[in-house]
Amino acid sequence: MSNKAYLVTARKYRPLLFKDVVAQEHVTETLKNAIRLDRLAHAYMFTGPRGVGKTTAARIVAKAINCTTPIEDRDDRAEPCRTCVSCQSFEEGRNMNIIEIDAASNNKVEDVRDLRETVRIPPQANRMKVYIIDEVHMLSNAAFNALLKTLEEPPPHAMFIFATTEPHKVLPTIQSRCQRFDFRRIATSESVERLREICDTEDISVDDESLMLIARKGDGALRDALSVFDQAVSLCGNDIKYPELIRALGVVDTDLYFNVTQAVTDGESAEMILIVDRVVRTGYDLQEFVDGLAEHLRNLLVASTVKDPTLIEATEADRKRIVDHGKTFSESTLLSLITIMGDVSESLRLSRQPRLKLEMALLRMATLPSSVDIKSALDKLSKLEKMAASGEIKIVSEVRQVSSPTSEQAAVRPTPKITPAPAAAVSPPAPAPQAAPVPAPAPVPQAAPAPAPSATPPKPAPAPAAAPEENDPEENDTAPLDTAETTISDSSDVPVHSAPVPQPSPSTPPPSPDPGISLFMEPPAIKKPRSRNEPTNQTSTAEEVLVLDKDEDPLSEPDALSLVKPAWDAIVHEVMASEKQLGSFLKHATVHDFGERTVLLSVPDDFHAKALRSERARLIRQLTEATDLGIDRIAFKIEAPSVDPSDLSDTESSAREQLEDLCEKNPAVRALVERFGGEIVW
Template structure:
């Protein structure tokens, strides 16, 4: 063909699906439509809804072409696909079919436009089975136009088919929705977009690596049309050889290496490196909010790699997935969750901040100074190993343990952390080596200059200081001593809860879980429903000494349940039953005494 007659088409139009099987990631729609064709159960109105660029209008065009295809169904591919060889198919693909009308509702949304459409509906198709009206962005019609279309849509002529497409189905009148068969299109997964882009690259003679295709697919954000538009732009910028580094710079996408540098600065606590990185981001002209969004996704990928053995949830190439798995070993799940929380706050604040760069710098500096989570079980295991390997323990500690062997390891730590005549250990200074792994050597190792007899005591004090500094826990003795005062405070807020707590008592405190003995199953059920309220009250009245996230209720008095189970099946006097419960349930008796009630039974 001469150059003057050649016509350039963008990839989204050039590679538009011509068969149902070519429609990407919408099998739930295409299979239903093909079955309707095979069974000759085509409705008179369809509504295709979903995000932009996922194939709504394309599916409408395919359905119109398949309905009017002149080839018998038993001779078609899959018994439903259009043949693309008959006159009806060729006329449709060449744009000269008079039986398929595409209408843009955004520019034809008046009542007069709908009245004109109602007049043309009466004209039968010319040499075809159906006359198809495809109305795109149907939610743009005015309410008056919708109402004018109602009667025609409900009872159209037998030769007419309406297909509506919209990205905002909630704006379509319910009276219109009730007259249509609705199909919801899905966002296209990144893997499907990459596979389609790879087919387009092979057809166009473009060489692209996996990271480049993944970048284009993510740029599409679930829309294949947007990804193909980004592909056209990439070819115009980079030619027929696409490489990730050059493509990311050309499209203005933040290089993933910057995100890995951020998490490396977080791991090492490098605040100066964070400030220099912000300077690079600003100098490169990146949008700061997009940078924070990308960083949050980066941390999310690290969390996936840290939590799951399967890395398929990370939308990246295989080499990048392995890199995520390697870097994620340096962080705990708690660290990554706290980082995500800070980034979510920063994303919201950047939208309203008058100084977005300062906000970004503050967020990254907070990430760099974020204290790392410490596993208390790991600390206790280190103490056990030190106790087994130490040459001898201090005499005071040995005699104390022999005198009171029932006290656990936590009590011993508390005793050693505040010895007589010494001050309470202070939190470790920033930058000191706490913990093990990527954050420094173990804090409990014995220095060569120390005396063998003092190694266990000093190491234990260090571990206790670490626990107090980074993971404060409640003092059970303080909780028990102040329990009565707390109960009185709760009674002033919710009297029925306070009355039940007067009959309850704390049993023990393990990490962040409080075990509470309750008088019976009735009290256990009521207090379990008030667990969140109880935790809030405990924190309010014991804020300096307690950190409880869960309460486990232990029923110790089952006399009520046993008595109830032993009651005879024969009905008894209700007043007698109430008196019995009054004696067995202390809370009921206190309610009666407080409010001056007396038993009363009113029969039917």
Template sequence: MSNTYRALTRKYRPTSFDDIVSQDHVSNTIKNAIKQNRLSHAYMFCGPRGVGKTTMARVLARTINEIDTSIDGESLNQTLNIVEMDAASNNKVDDVHHLRESVRIPPQNGRYKVFIVDEVHMLSKAAFNALLKTLEEPPEHAIFIFATTEPHKVLPTILSRVQRFDFKRISVDEIVQRLRKIAIDEDISIDEESLHVIAKKADGALRDALGLMDQAIAFCGDTITHNELLQALNVVGTDRLFEFMDCVKEHDADRGLELINTLLQEGYDIQEYLIGLTEHLRNLYIAHETSKLYLVEASEETKKRYQQTAKDFSRDDLMRMLHIISEAQIKLKDASQPRIQFEITLLKLIHMERSEQLSELLAGLQELKKNSGNFVNASRNGSTRKTEQQETVAESEKGQIQERSDEPEKTKASVENSAQEIEDPEPEEEFEPEEAGYEEEDFEEEEDDFDIGAPALTTSLTKKSRAAQMKSFTNGSQEKPSGSPQKEEIKVPEKLTLEFIQEQWPVYLESLKGDFPMLLHLQMERVKLLKLKGGELYLECDNQFAKKMVDEQAMDLQKKLKECVGSMLRFNISVGTPDPSDKPMSVYERFKQIQQKDPIIRDIVEIFGAELEY
């Protein structure tokens, strides 16, 4: 049995154009050229591995020489009219010279002599040059067919002398159809999900798919089950991927770690799992749109499962997950502890907050900001009402004083005498509550007696009130009310100097906050003032990037400076040489500095736990 067995890749190699899968654009062109007798003297077949380049060359040679299908494709090389050469092992100039000698010999039987050169990009430059003349002007009976997976390595002088055909990858559905037909011919029982696993594992190469099918038959026998196939090919099944997405949905880190440990114990490769997870997340992203479900390469049952699971995640969440997995695939190549890095990556997905929760949090922050603004407005309104009440009380007291001035002449004379005594500059004449034997609380209690006309207290209280008014008038009559602050005017000198600009520079930097980007404000803080000449202010930046930023915003910055110094100055910006003693600030230190200067960024970092990716 073993002596006569042939691998599926050899047994089911196509012998006609109709048997070749998914390369109709090449097959139809060549068939039409044969019918119209317009065959070229040289062809170049390009494309990935396992898509039928060499098979197409053999079918073309068989067709034009009318060789019977009973002769196997691998036996065509034994005929005198078809010569196959592997350029990977025959890439020297001598090999090409031997080929040129063979071209001179006409075909023994048939019309054409076909030369098939596989992996032609492996030929040396000298060998290519030795082939040029023969390739450009071959005998009428000679046809060259080159096959390569890397056409960019072929010399342009060769490419310009051939007809080029690009072969495409074979789709999963086409591979599944081919495998299903072979399984029927071989009397093999295999389910639809297993066929899709083999087709996706082949990555567009039908030859690889047949090899995997052969491996599965050797492991499972005539009946191939899904679980056994996954074990044989060491492929992470969709069930494991859906199980992990359930952990992500439930934020179940313990279950996720247990699943990771099981995968590693079973011998699954970390990179293979991340590749499978990336495709799984991509399919979930597509499953959000039912009209685009044809882009998912899976069975109908699995597609429905993708649709159900996709409802648990938003597209924004899936995109963030894809970004995390993509970065992890790059980092794992250089990681000293791949397992730890792998676990951290999957735990990131599990602990990642959903977009809906972030939206609610942002809405809460906006509401908090709105409420805080209302609180400030309420405080301002309260202060205004308090001021109005104070004015009302002051008016009331003024009215009471006016009423008291209309009392009997005796009381009026007493008040006038008290006023004269107050005008005496000697300090011992000033009224103090302690001298009369009263405390401040006594005044608060005995103010009511003033209204019922107690003559003894009338003189004393009026004296205190007048004294307070006179003292306030003489000492603080020029003071401005505290409730109406006025902006201090800038005293601009007649001749603007660099020293005056340096004094006003901190005020100018403070005025930039809020009107200009924070990064520009930080760069302006590092700017040095060199000199003032005419209407130009010479500034020095510490790097070219800062100079470019200041140049772009120069007009607005000049207008802002005019508000602080009173004159419009034109900036003359240069880049200074860095001081070798100054240590450059790291990205993390710069980020920390920005947090200290900008309270909004500081709050975002504290609330969301933001980290700097570098």
């Protein structure tokens, strides 16, 4: 064995010049300028995390101040020469004019009084007497107060340099008497570069993954990274390999984090349990695993949102792998996963069953449903509203058709006398004298006896124009009633007489778009009308739209309507008390009309109509019991509030503000949030 004492790497390669200090150029350049201009303060305070060079910089400042080499002959006109007697005596530890004091062990008021006595003595063979007080925040309040006067008016030959990791514990009266320099954490890439230089000097072979792991273990402190480097050299020798290093240091393998996120993508709950079992059996610290997984999710979030992959602290191979893997997740999903990790990280330390906590968190991640990009949907919705307000797009309202009655209804109820309406039927005043005469519609034949039990209703005669196409049977309950056209429900049991309607001329403007359609649903598909000469399909099950006589209003029963409306309000009040979710839909539905044993409800949009459709049987029963009226059916009329184009702002609000406003005003969204415990995260 060599008789020479071994020095750890952190001490052996401790910077001796300003240019050797890593990642603190904002501090070293200022101090060098102060030395060049001879504008040195009598007190400095260096603050920052541990292991970033605070005490090292203080020692270099003290050495540069007392260097006897002229400024003009020094490197960069500020660096200490390291060849004069003063510099050599300091590096050898025998300079009496640079005093280092550990405030953690000399924190009493008596220690400060002794310092006040010695500070009066001028330096010997040097320009300044420099006091470096490390961990100055450990001094007691009495010691700080004893130091105040000396610090405010020190002797001209004295300088104080304080170093601390917790500046908030230093009295404000002390801080106000010092020039403060904040040292920053050292980036992983800068630590890797410094470690590579040391490996080249020491002739040590190491791969990039190992250097990245060592630098990340330092957590922004180069001194800590050098300590881990010494441990790695002791374990692996002069040839450091990543697989051996992670086993020796007990570091969680990066592949394990990718296995977790892959299990989230596949929804594999069983894989999550196996991963936790592997972590426990291998002996990994659960808290370290959670912290590493949270950092991995953060890297995926950066990869999916930022175009610059250099923000990810990883090797080139791992960075490319993270970027490729991050494409499989949306931002909202990653935010939810990071939130889960944040919750379990806080509770894991205090839990008596940390393994169970971790398993439950990973299972929540595996069963997390894929999030919808609400911001993108809201942006598209806002654009549609603006286009509709400016007239760039036309909103087409769907014309409702009356479905044919069942065979039983056809056998019992009398056959209504109907007249097919033209394709573009309107109700204008009497035709002008110059208009061409309209041919009278063909009479409707009487219904023939049904040869089978499933008798079909009588078919009307062909109309001069093509009839509307068949509607979706699932949508026959929701009928927007146009002001120019009136439709009746399929449950009508009163004969209806139709009046002849004049056919519009080619110059007649088309009906105006229905302003009540909701932009929250997709616009109905525009169906191409049949040509005038195209024959009507006689086997189609679609019925013609019935046009009422001008003087008839079979849906109008004022006496019955006066009974239905208060009964409906009572039902809504009763349901609100017991079923808030259903009540929130009923609250926005009002009785519009009653007739032909049908209650017509007015709802704000198609979403409410579809939600209430499943409760029709229950509502019919309750209305029948409350009014003693024969109610067979409930229909819906969409009446959305009109949008004033002047109220639309040109500037788009943020997605979070839109969501909060939607959650506050829309009862359906509010019910979903309350039911499932949701929260707005974007």
